[in-house]
Amino acid sequence: MNNPGRELSLLVVEDNVFQRKVLMHQLRALGYPMPLAAGDGEAALALCNQHPVDILLCDLRMPGMDGMALLRRLSLNGFRGGIILVSALDEDVVEAVHRMSDAYGLRVLGRLDKPSSPARLAELLARWAPDTRPPLAGSGPHIGVADLTKALAQGEIMPWYQPKVSFATGEWLGVEALSRWLHPTLGMIPPGRFIPLAEEQGLITLLTERLIEQCLQDKAHWQTSGLAIKLSLNISSSSLVEGKLCDRLLEQCRQKGINPNLITLEVTESAFVKDLGHSLEMLSRLRMHGFGLSIDDFGTGYSSMQQLSLLPFTELKLDRSFVDRCHEDPVRLAIIESTLTLARKIGLRTVAEGVEDKATWDELARLGCDECQGYYAGRPMPQDQLLPWHEQWQARAPAR
Structure with missing residues (x-):
């Protein structure tokens, strides 16, 4: 598929090996040939520090640093990319995480259920646009x-x-x-x-x-x-x-x-x-x-x-x-x-x-x-x- 977003940097954060492979395969089929992958929150943070990530596909239930802890850490690090919440959890739980992300100043593109649908994945990826928002109120040189x-x-x-x-x-x-x-x-x-x-x-x-x-x-x-x-x-x-x-x-x-x-x-x-x-x-x-x-x-x-x-x-x-x-x-x-x-x-x-x-x-x-x-x-x-x-x-x- 010829996708104008081919050069975007994508990161899949998923502890389940099979689910991670499915997402990676679907992304490649949609025209994103080199997505990054991490099996837990710590590895995802390390990759975000090494590479600019445009869109992060984040599982919520993971051992160690779960998805919610990862989102909080990304917020503290000033993450400016888009986030897709990947989860089989109940709607009210995922919605609460979405609101938490909003409060942290993160940009959530939407929810992707498990098993993931290629059509829904394409729809969420299409919502991405470069972040043109001004920096957070506390950032930048001191103003008196x-x-x-x-x-x-x-x-x-x-x-x-x-x-x-x-x-x-x-x-x-x-x-x-x-x-x-x-x-x-x-x-x-x-x-x-x-x-x-x-x-x-x-x-x-x-x-x-x-x-x-x-x-x-x-x-x-x-x-x-x-x-x-x-x-x-x-x-x-x-x-x-x-x-x-x-x-x-x-x-x-x-x-x-x-x-x-x-x-x-x-x-x-x-x-x-x-x-x-x-x-x-x-x-x-x-x-x-x-x-x-x-x-x-x-x-x-x-x-x-x-x-x-x-x-x-x-x-x-x-x-x-x-x-x-x-x-x-x-x-x-x-x-x-x-x-x-x-x-x-x-x-x-x-x-x-x-x-x-x-x-x-x-x-x-x-x-x-x-x-x-x-x-x-x-x-x-x-x-x-x-x-x-x-x-x-x-x-x-x-x-x-």
Whole structure:
């Protein structure tokens, strides 16, 4: 079989000699002529240290270092490849291992049952793509408050935009603004490395205000160019209850000729813990002036239902922890379906974040979710890449 992934480095970790030989034979038949093999976790770790491994096929039940211990060690070593869980264990056990792997920051491509099916194996291998995610928040050179203060003063932290599209039609509906630090010597610094620092050092409100100003400037430019898309902005808990966010937003929209109805403010559930009374005041005032309000990461906070009953939201955002691979997980699917039903009954639009493949897209479209946000549609990008992305999306968007 002529396979474009022929040069990928694959490693089979399986203690059963027969099962290991079967997998090796199937991989060669699929066009991967030189897969590596290990009979236990220790040998697999040694091979990963000696060779770059793109995809690791991992048995879970092995003597000595079992598959779960191996996955934890791979995570600690910064493994960036894809992982296929090979197991005859019950579905709930394998699913728990999958969630554990997600928590460790590993990329699981899916489950392969025993005995392995060549068709299923080919399907899982086809999911592999080079890992373009930013490094973990704790990695890289040390960044201090002085570096962050300087970056804010010099405009190094800029908004990038991730498209949001309609599940029903594929239409481009809007974007969410996400912060990116373009450091002059360190390059791209992901938000996981500087947002916590900004919150700890009391700089998050300043950072939020700078980003909002740039976003509204971009939004005004889009309007004059005839691009009628909505803009979603993230609001921190500190920004919500401190300063004069509402007044500044209104003044900037007025100056730039932007209708607040085209702006949605995304607020995480944790924002309400700090000062519920003030949060209610601020959010109600913003809604009164026409801004949309989205409850971000719905279902991950301490009292989701209470917040829906108290606050004037217009949108509910499904957290990626429920969305990811929902088509393979009946529990996640049930949570999503009930949440979408709830949202429809109380008149909220729904957005699914973390949609990364067509199978997830198809399932959420079938369930009637309104908007898609995720790598399947588009990654975060600088504003000057949005129009080229749109042309490409129109060419490949699922059939209407």
